[in-house]
Each structure stands twice: as C-alpha cells, then as structure tokens.
Amino acid sequence: MPSEDDPVTMAIPIVDFSSWKNTQDQAYLLRTAQELVKACQTVGFVYIVNHPLPESVLDEAFDWTKRIFNLPREDKLKAPHPEGWEVHRGYSWPGLEKATQKMPAEDYEEAKKKLREVPDAKEAYDIGSDENTDQPNQWIPDEVLPGFRAFMIKFYWECWQIGEELLRAVAIGLGLEDEYYLVKKHSGHNNQLRLLHYLPVPAEDLEKGRTARCAAHTDWSSLTMLFQDDCGGLEVEDISRPGTFIPVSPIKNAIVVNIGDSLQMWSNDRLRSTSHRVRMPPLADRYKGPNRMTRERFSIPYFMAPDPSSVIECIPTCISEEEPAKYKPITQAEYNKMRASMMY
Template sequence: MKIPVVDFSPWYNTQDDSSRRRVARELVEACQKVGFVYIVNHSLSELLLDKTFDWMRCLFDLSDEEKMRAPHPEGWAVHRGYSWPGLEKVSQVMSTGDDEEIRMKLREVPDVKEIYDIGSEQNTDQPNQWIPDETLPGFRDFMVQFYSECHKLGNEILRALAVGLNLQDELYLTEKHSGYNNQLRLLHYLPVPAEELEQERTARCPAHTDWSSMTMLFQDDCGGLEVEDISRPGTFVPATPLKNAIVMNIGDLLQMWSNDRLRSTNHRVGLPQLSDRFQGSNRMTRERFSIPYFMGPDPDSIIECIPSCMSEENPAKYPPTTQAEYNKMRASMMY
C-alpha cells in the first residue's frame, strides 16, 4: 500500500471547475482506498510551518514547573493544556460505563509523550489553558492565529470532499464545522531506549483511529507514523515525512457520515524508520515532534448518513448520534 499524494493547488482556481472536481475525486479516491493522503501545495506556507515547530520546541524546552502552569484539567471532559508523560493513554477502547479496571489495564504500558492541546478561544465548554505570557511571550498570539489558518484550510478540504461525494451543497460539511470544536495538538515524543518499545514495555502512540471528522498532520523529519494496510489487516506501512506536506486522514465521524465510503484507518507511532533513528550506544530513539489539527463538528451536530452515500441496496449502517455523545465514549478512556 502506498499513501497517495494530491496536489491541492488547482482547487483554489475557482475559474476552472473541471480541475477542482479532479482534485475532489482524487481526495475521495484516496480516502476510500487508504484513508490517508499527502496534500501538497496547500495554503500554509513553509515559513509558517517552520515557525510553528520553532514555537513548539520552545514550549517543550520549558522546565516541568513552567509547563505545569497550564496543566490539563483533571478528568476527560476538558481536553486542553499540558499533559505530562503517562497522563494520556491512546486506545481504541470505548467507554461502557464501568471502566476502571479497563483503564488500569491499558496503562500497564504507558505512552511516552508530552502534549499541549489548544482549542477555540470562543469555546467556553473547553477553555484553553495558556502558558502565562511572561513565561513564553508571543506563544498564545501565534497559536491562536495558526489555529485559525488551519481551520480555513480544513474547511477547503471539507468542501472538496463534499464535491467528491457528489453532494449538491458544497458547504454541507463546512456548515457543521464552525471551528468552535476543533483541536490543535502539539506533540513531543520523548527519547526512549529502543528496547523499551521493541519489548512493548512502553509505547509512543498505539494503533487507533481518530474520533474527529478528519485530521491534518504536520510532522518533522524523524518518522515513526505508520498506517494500517486495509488489504492486510495488522500490517502497517510507514507514512514517511514529506517536507511541507499535510498528512490528512479521515476520522470516525466522516466514516459514519459517508456510510463507510471514506475510511477511518488505524494508525500508530512506533520506532522511526530513518537510518539515523537511534542515538548513542544504548540505542535511544530520536525525539519526534508532530502537530495534528483535528476538525471536529460542533457538539450538537447530528452525525447521520449523507444522502448521496446511501440507497435501497446500501442503507445507512450507523444510527444517528451527536459529536458530544461519540466524544464522551472515546475521550473518557484516555485520562
């Protein structure tokens, strides 16, 4: 399996409808066959992305005491601020109500990463937890602007997917994604002895699907992201870093919306694939930085089958739900 590459630049040519539709078809085809796609020639500049990674490194270079001035709130309901290594455990397990034993079992193999989560400044249900300005001057202003730029690009991708799915209304999906419920995540995978990962005593990010509509990922040159081959379940292939490309993948909600036409594919972060992935005689892995931006519909949005994705021969496979209901089932197992 190879992850397709789609040149997004023709989508911005509003005078050439055939080119826009070709981009839309290529996106949908990639999301049907793989669930992942590299998007190149998008609207985010190389300079902006480089600055974002610089800011992220400055953040994670702070002392533990300074980072803990914006801690992730206790519990799962508010998904903001700084999460120290071991706090979060990514899994594919959903809440069933009596989960304490399951949570303890999952955490026998901790995830070795630290995280900083940012949302919309207008989202009072999920208030941001900011590092004080005197600790990291300019960080908040920059990240608020970057959040907005990612939302604009995400909406263009959602519009293209709507066209590729033959929806009459190109804005069908974007109207459900106001930006209120998106999430910008800064991720730092700490150096760890390779043997710890190989023997599964620790993990970076275990196999899972995303519980958003879609994800746009920016990654450094370290490598380690792997995508499950749909034709060979249990087999994972590298999503090798491609400079300035977005790795876009479908989340659970768009798979439900599209009646399984678009695929929310398992993926994980493991050992880097590159030749310089280890450092020193004790085979310490390189640190890795990545930035996923999750496009989430507004909490009360109804997730139900898109009309063009069902028929008498192919009825809706999922009962209607809301983003808030699905989010609770997934998020409550993570913290």
C-alpha cells in the first residue's frame, strides 16, 4: 500500500450508459451527466460501458480495419491522403503525419520542423460524411474491398448517434438550460472516423526515442470516442504528476471518451483536454520474436468536430465576473487550419 506521502495514481472513471436513451427519469439523467462531467473535469478521460453499439458491430469494424491494412501497398494507395493539410481523408502511410501537442504560442513553423524529428510508426485511413464536400472521402475501390464502404458509412453514423447523446449529457452536466446546445453546433458531417494500425517496431527504437507509435498530444475535436483492441499501449498523463503517464487499459466493448481542445475552450478550461500517447504494450504482451518486436495494435477513434462555421466561445454556464473568458472566439474552420497545418 502506498504511504500517505506517495502520490495517488489517477484512475480512469467508468460511467454506465445502459439506460440513458430509454428513461424519462430526469434525476437519473442528471446524475449520469454529472458523473460524465466530473470525469471530464478531473481526468479528461472516461470509460463508457453498456452503450448501444453491439459487440458484433465492433468486432466487424475491427475485422474491416485489419483487412484494409493487410491490403498490398499499391491497393491502399488507390485512396491516398491528398497532399497538404486541408483534406484529412483517405490512406496515410507511415511517416506522413505527426501527432501534435497543443498549438505553440508563437513560431509554429519551427515547431513543425522539430515535431518531425521523430516519426510516428503508424498508418491510418480516415473517413467522413459523404455529404461533406469540403472533406471529400477517398474510398478504396469496391472491387478491391467489396462491402468496406457500405459498412463504414453505416458505422460512421451509428457512432454519431452515441456522440450526440454524449454531447447532450455534457450540456446537462454543465447546467445548460438547452441540453442540445452543443449538439446544435455539430451536424455530424464534420466528424472523422479513423482506422489506425500501429506497426510492429523494434522495442529498442522506442526506448531510445528513434521512433514513436503516437507521441504525446491532445485532440483538437470536441469529444473523441475510441474503440481499442486488446493490445494495450494507450497512456494518459496523470494530472497530479505532470510528465507521468498511466495506462488506459482495454475494457472489452467499452468506449474510451476524452475531451478535445475545442470543448476545453468552450468550457473555459472547466473540462480537461488531457495529453495522451501510445507507447509499448504492457510488459506481458510487449515483445514478439527474438528481435524484441512490439505487437501490432489496431484502434478506431471517432472524432466529433463542430461544423466549420460554428464559433467556439465560452458557454454561458462556464463564465462569470470572477472567471472571465480565457479564449477569444474562433470558428472551427480557423482553428482546424492551425492544427491541421501542424500535423501534415
């Protein structure tokens, strides 16, 4: 047992969402919403269990994820991520992108150069709404992977149905009179479904900082929902011990939800966008083979972003004379431009 002088390791809260959509019990709704907001204030990360997505759907989503990354490189490159940072869709090959921390206060051209000194050993495939003409999807041809597009479109909108309820819960937990205040800022068409494959790499390269799986960063969306396989490796910064990271261990079928920078700004820092990273799996599963190769890892984050014209400004219940707004209003499109130019 730790002594009284030892720091207490931060725990990731768990919120049960089993009855959220099927009850008219306002006390239950408020209690669940307050649990969610408390987790987002103190940790910034929370497990959502007993949500509406069936296990069979999640299993199929991971099956498709493995199938697309098992394709030959020439097939994956039939849906390449477009050049530059403006469109964030299609296949990103290892080394193309670099996860970032929050925007530096100045000289981010120099920051971009420094970020790329250590590459991220991962590949990704990004999907959005087919109705978003500003971010056109780059689909793998149906003859290469029949059924992939149809499933992913359906899965995208199933995730959004849960996302709407999470935004509604946050609004209730923050005491907003209009519980759909945040939902109205998000149509769902500016979200991003990301399929991720972390490649096996020599453990020594990670240990000596020659490569990274996904460096410490914050998300720049409103909320992120994450589905992860059983590999492990996701870590979140312990707010009581800056620079120390703790594992976000996989829980079967749970959604890991975390606050993004947009919602931290909206809430005037009341909600916490916490730095997180992907490192090596837990010790028991860390290595495979004589070259100490790390296990490959698959995960599926779903980023919920406001519509481009939505203005991110402090919401009414999060400002007062004693606690004035810390951020100037900015549209999602303007903020997205700053963050995406750092990544690509």
